[in-house]
Amino acid sequence: MKTILYMGISINGYIAKMDGDSEWTSEEDLKGFYEQSKNAGNIIMGKNTYIAASKSDYFPFPDVLNLVVSHKQIENKWGDKVIITNNTPKEIIKMLEQKGFTTAFLAGGGQLNTSFIKENLIDEIYIDIEPLVFGKGIKIFDEKDFEFELELLNIKKLNTNTIQIHYKVIKV
Numbered sequence: 023m024k025t026i027l028y029m030g031i032s033i034n035g036y037i038a039k040m041d042g043d044s045e046w047t048s049e050e051d052l053k054g055f056y057e058q059s060k061n062a063g064n065i066i067m068g069k070n071t072y073i074a075a076s077k078s079d080y081f082p083f084p085d086v087l088n089l090v091v092s093h094k095q096i097e098n099k100w101g102d103k104v105i106i107t108n109n110t111p112k113e114i115i116k117m118l119e120q121k122g123f124t125t126a127f128l129a130g131g132g133q134l135n136t137s138f139i140k141e142n143l144i145d146e147i148y149i150d151i152e153p154l155v156f157g158k159g160i161k162i163f164d165e166k167d168f169e170f171e172l173e174l175l176n177i178k179k180l181n182t183n184t185i186q187i188h189y190k191v192i193k194v
């Protein structure tokens with residue numbers, strides 16, 4: 023089982039502005055995001071990402087199993103395309119494995135990304151660096167105590183101003 027994290031970020035590491043706005047990422051970022059999630063067949067997101075995606079009418083993401091992680095009760099109005107869970111990241115990966123998936127697609131936000139990386143559960147990271155800088159916002163990872171080294175797998179220019187960097191997380 024492989025877990026992929028895919029994020030569009032500002033050059034200083036933010037995935038959203040303070041109000042949760044992340045609609046500044048490029049078409050190419052969104053295209054890559056959809057392609058990778060479709061390949062995996064699933065998409066795992068934290069509650070705040072689910073709320074932001076619902077506001078923009080992206081939720082539930084099409085053709086994939088959507089997993090929303092929250093400690094709170096959220097009514098499932100979407101049937102078996104959506105799972106609301108308070109399982110730990112390890113349990114979530116196990117659940118996907120039991121359902122026959124070979125890749126888990128982690129789609130943020132910063133808090134959930136941190137829960138996964140702290141448990142050594144992210145194998146690859148794609149970051150699409152958008153030509154934008156702003157001073158306050160939501161970071162790709164929360165300010166928690168962890169550290170991992172990465173190995174560069176690929177760099178790709180997505181459009182005139184956006185580059186994608188693909189890393190492997192070196193397991194400790």
Ligand SMILES: NC(=O)c1ccc[n+]([C@@H]2O[C@H](COP(=O)([O-])OP(=O)(O)OC[C@H]3O[C@@H](n4cnc5c(N)ncnc54)[C@H](OP(=O)(O)O)[C@@H]3O)[C@@H](O)[C@H]2O)c1
Binds near residue numbers: 094
């Ligand atoms: N640029 C991009 O590519 C991109 C991608 C994805 C998201 N985003 C942006 O990121 C923002 C959200 O990020 P965020 O860091 O604020 O929030 P988040 O990680 O999406 O959600 C945080 C919430 O998820 C639940 N949660 C997280 N980890 C958990 C765990 N281990 N177990 C159980 N529940 C857990 C908690 O909800 P409860 O309090 O209900 O327990 C927590 O408050 C949104 O604005 C979104 O637009 C950007």
